[in-house]
Amino acid sequence: MAIAVDGPASGRRVVSGASRGVAAITGAGSGLGEAMALAFAGAGYDIAVLDVDEPRAQATSARVIALGRASTAIRVDVADPASMSAAASAVEAELGPVSILCANVGVQQFGAIDRLTADDWQWVLSVNVFGTVNTVMSFLPSIRRARGRRHVVLTASAAAFQVGPRLAAYTTSKHAVFGFGETLRLELQPEGIGVSTLFPAGMATRHLDSSAAARPAELGPSVTLDEDFVALMASTTVTESSVVTPDFAIRNLLADLDNAEPYIFTHGDYRAEVVSRNDAILQAFDRQAG
Numbered sequence: 018m019a020i021a022v023d024g025p026a027s028g029r030r031v032v033s034g035a036s037r038g039v040a041a042i043t044g045a046g047s048g049l050g051e052a053m054a055l056a057f058a059g060a061g062y063d064i065a066v067l068d069v070d071e072p073r074a075q076a077t078s079a080r081v082i083a084l085g086r087a088s089t090a091i092r093v094d095v096a097d098p099a100s101m102s103a104a105a106s107a108v109e110a111e112l113g114p115v116s117i118l119c120a121n122v123g124v125q126q127f128g129a130i131d132r133l134t135a136d137d138w139q140w141v142l143s144v145n146v147f148g149t150v151n152t153v154m155s156f157l158p159s160i161r162r163a164r165g166r167r168h169v170v171l172t173a174s175a176a177a178f179q180v181g182p183r184l185a186a187y188t189t190s191k192h193a194v195f196g197f198g199e200t201l202r203l204e205l206q207p208e209g210i211g212v213s214t215l216f217p218a219g220m221a222t223r224h225l226d227s228s229a230a231a232r233p234a235e236l237g238p239s240v241t242l243d244e245d246f247v248a249l250m251a252s253t254t255v256t257e258s259s260v261v262t263p264d265f266a267i268r269n270l271l272a273d274l275d276n277a278e279p280y281i282f283t284h285g286d287y288r289a290e291v292v293s294r295n296d297a298i299l300q301a302f303d304r305q306a307g
């Protein structure tokens with residue numbers, strides 16, 4: 018079956034085969050979000066590509082359309098609840114209710130704790146934490162109207178487990194995303210809506226450049242010193258060989274969602290750090306238990 022759909026952002030599109038539903042993905046103009054958009058399109062979903070970088074969102078949307086699926090590209094700022102609710106309405110009007118929501122945007126700001134400014138903290142938390150909450154709260158009514166399998170994917174980071182220096186704002190924000198997902202899963206479970214938290218490790222993407230570009234001009238330029246990278250790399254098990262492509266990072270994503278896995282890890286050699294932190298927490302727990 019092929020149907021043509023008209024839409025304001027993407028023009029006329031030709032769609033092949035029945036749709037499995039609609040996937041809405043933030044940060045889909047680049048990197049991991051773009052890889053998710055193409056993977057879900059390949060699996061038969063129509064795709065809403067949401068990004069603050071509109072030309073990049075449109076480019077991803079065009080790639081989805083080339084795969085034979087319907088798509089729309091919408092400029093959003095996840096930190097702005099009004100922008101997200103307008104996008105949720107537009108996506109449902111154009112493509113239908115959303116079955117899969119990927120709240121994927123995150124920005125990076127390196128810096129020693131003494132050097133991170135109040136504006137740095139405000140920006141990182143407003144995008145990474147409130148942006149994730151805004152995304153979910155804006156799209157939840159649409160997800161509730163969708164039929165069939167429904168799922169929310171939150172992009173956290175290996176930084177929730179593999180902590181390093183010069184990343185205080187980012188690491189704090191990704192722990193918050195992890196915590197939000199834990200409660201969200203419990204609250205949506207009775208409605209049959211799954212929640213998975215994704216913990217990517219290092220990927221070759223535009224993350225630092227796109228973060229600097231997305232930072233509001235009134236905050237001034239983002240300052241990252243070479244010594245921040247040196248300090249980080251000296252302290253962690255991340256090496257250049259452990260940095261992968263976004264496509265590789267999501268190679269198991271669709272299968273993990275089919276299995277409603279609560280946690281999705283992508284790659285990386287930090288199992289020992291997870292074990293050691295969990296052991297320390299269990300020891301602290303057991304000390305109080307006597």
Ligand SMILES: NC(=O)c1ccc[n+]([C@@H]2O[C@H](COP(=O)([O-])OP(=O)(O)OC[C@H]3O[C@@H](n4cnc5c(N)ncnc54)[C@H](O)[C@@H]3O)[C@@H](O)[C@H]2O)c1
Nearest residue numbers: 044047048049069094095122123219220222223224227231
């Ligand atoms: N690259 C890595 O090594 C890595 C590792 C762990 C986790 N992550 C996480 O993966 C996610 C995707 O990052 P990526 O590596 O694909 O980066 P990326 O830069 O390739 O993609 C991020 C996209 O988000 C968009 N964006 C930034 N601020 C926005 C805003 N306020 N509103 C809407 N869109 C906005 C950017 O324009 C960009 O297109 C992020 O949450 C990031 O924290 C990345």
